[in-house]
Amino acid sequence: MFKKLQKNRWSPYAAGLGIGITFLLSFFVFNRTLSSSVGFVKISAFLQSLFDENALDSTVYYKEYFENHSWIDWQVCILVGVIIGSFIAAKTSIRAQKQERATSLSFGSKLSSFVGGAIIMFAARFAGGCTSGHAISGGIQLAVSGYLFMIGVFLLGIPSAFVFRKFLKQES
Amino acid sequence: MEMQIFSSLSDVFSALGIGILFGFFLQKAGVANFRTIKDQLLLKDFTVMKVILTAIATGSFGLFLVREYIGSIEFIISTTTLPAAFFGGCLFGVGMALLGFCPGTCVAALADMSQTAIWGFFGMIIGAFVYSHNAPFIVEKFKPIDAIDKSQITDILPISPWFFIFFLLLVVGLLWSIDIRLTKKTGAQLNDIFLR
Numbered sequence: 423m424f425k426k427l428q429k430n431r432w433s434p435y436a437a438g439l440g441i442g443i444t445f446l447l448s449f450f451v452f453n454r455t456l457s458s459s460v461g462f463v464k465i466s467a468f469l470q471s472l473f474d475e476n477a478l479d480s481t482v483y484y485k486e487y488f489e490n491h492s493w494i495d496w497q498v499c500i501l502v503g504v505i506i507g508s509f510i511a512a513k514t515s516i517r518a519q520k521q522e523r524a525t526s527l528s529f530g531s532k533l534s535s536f537v538g539g540a541i542i543m544f545a546a547r548f549a550g551g552c553t554s555g556h557a558i559s560g561g562i563q564l565a566v567s568g569y570l571f572m573i574g575v576f577l578l579g580i581p582s583a584f585v586f587r588k589f590l591k592q593e594s
Numbered sequence: 595m596e597m598q599i600f601s602s603l604s605d606v607f608s609a610l611g612i613g614i615l616f617g618f619f620l621q622k623a624g625v626a627n628f629r630t631i632k633d634q635l636l637l638k639d640f641t642v643m644k645v646i647l648t649a650i651a652t653g654s655f656g657l658f659l660v661r662e663y664i665g666s667i668e669f670i671i672s673t674t675t676l677p678a679a680f681f682g683g684c685l686f687g688v689g690m691a692l693l694g695f696c697p698g699t700c701v702a703a704l705a706d707m708s709q710t711a712i713w714g715f716f717g718m719i720i721g722a723f724v725y726s727h728n729a730p731f732i733v734e735k736f737k738p739i740d741a742i743d744k745s746q747i748t749d750i751l752p753i754s755p756w757f758f759i760f761f762l763l764l765v766v767g768l769l770w771s772i773d774i775r776l777t778k779k780t781g782a783q784l785n786d787i788f789l790r
Binding site: 430431432433434435436437438439440441442443444445446447448449450451452453454455456458459462463465466467469470471478481482483484488491492493494495496497498499500501502503504505506507508509510511512526527531532533534535536537538539540541542543544545546547548549550551552553554555556557558559560561562563564565566567568569570571572573574575576577578579580582583584585586587 | 596597598599600601605606607608609610611612613614615616617618619620621622623624626632635636637641644645646647648649650651652653654655656657660667669670671672673674675676678679680681682683684685686687688689690691692693694695696697698699700701702703704705706709710711713714715716717718719720721722723724725726727729730732736737743744745746747748749750755758766770773
């Protein structure tokens with residue numbers, strides 16, 4: 423049994439079960455849902471405030487998310503936790519996951535990743551959540567918005583993936 | 595605005611704990627690798643769909659079980675409008691096809707020092723910046739307060755939550771049994787299914 427838990431990749435059903443239970447823990451013990459994208463607003467605000475003292479006061483959207491007046495809060499700690507948890511899972515595996523080679527990214531791949539990231543986060547904030555907040559947390563609570571979000575992701579994501587494979591010649 | 599460094603310590607530690615569990619399972623699911631997510635969108639590998647569906651099915655089963663037998667619960671649903679959720683999702687799909695990560699899995703992949711994830715992470719900070727600075731306009735145009743919709747499936751369809759949850763469980767069970775059959779065909783051991 424222990425050997426099996428150490429496999430570098432679990433069955434998607436086992437991992438999905440784990441994520442479902444994580445949500446329940448978060449919901450019932452801490453009265454929170456899983457979220458990933460909100461933490462990025464705080465990171466953006468922090469970086470901007472390094473250059474502009476008035477950034478927080480002049481940006482309405484930042485203010486909304488800073489009620490508790492602290493930098494390192496629930497949303498940011500979730501992100502830090504995800505890195506730690508992912509690291510533990512990778513390092514305790516019997517065989518390390520095959521990693522991408524560190525220096526293999528072309529300029530084009532870097533650019534498309536960067537632009538992709540920007541689109542994703544803009545879209546997530548526009549939609550009011552990402553895969554964690556909408557698809558999983560919303561889906562579990564049977565929220566209509568969560569399911570509409572998920573339908574949208576696959577509706578445009580699938581054709582986009584085929585188009586990008588054809589025209590960007592992505593190294594994957 | 596005066597800012598403290600930390601919010602309450604209990605917040606910090608509980609969020610770290612939840613995040614660690616979440617990141618652990620994301621890594622074990624194999625979705626901290628952009629290929630898994632791109633292969634899902636290219637319909638070559640259905641891991642992402644299986645993980646999400648299983649998480650939703652088991653989560654909602656547990657959630658509504660508590661509501662049924664222990665006590666009422668207050669749902670925490672995103673403050674958004676349905677068109678914003680849908681069109682935001684569409685745009686999100688385009689970005690996911692380009693990067694191969696969503697925010698959570700991108701952060702999980704940072705632990706592997708994935709170059710793709712690092713560039714995606716920088717992009718996400720810019721995306722958050724751009725949204726934050728256009729938020730008043732966007733909210734006014736696309737997310738007016740009176741259009742905020744937190745309705746649930748059971749509000750728009752005349753079904754009980756259990757009907758929907760059993761439907762989800764059925765779909766997961768069906769996918770699982772297909773996987774078992776395929777694995778049998780290829781000669782793998784049955785007890786390898788759950789923890790492949």
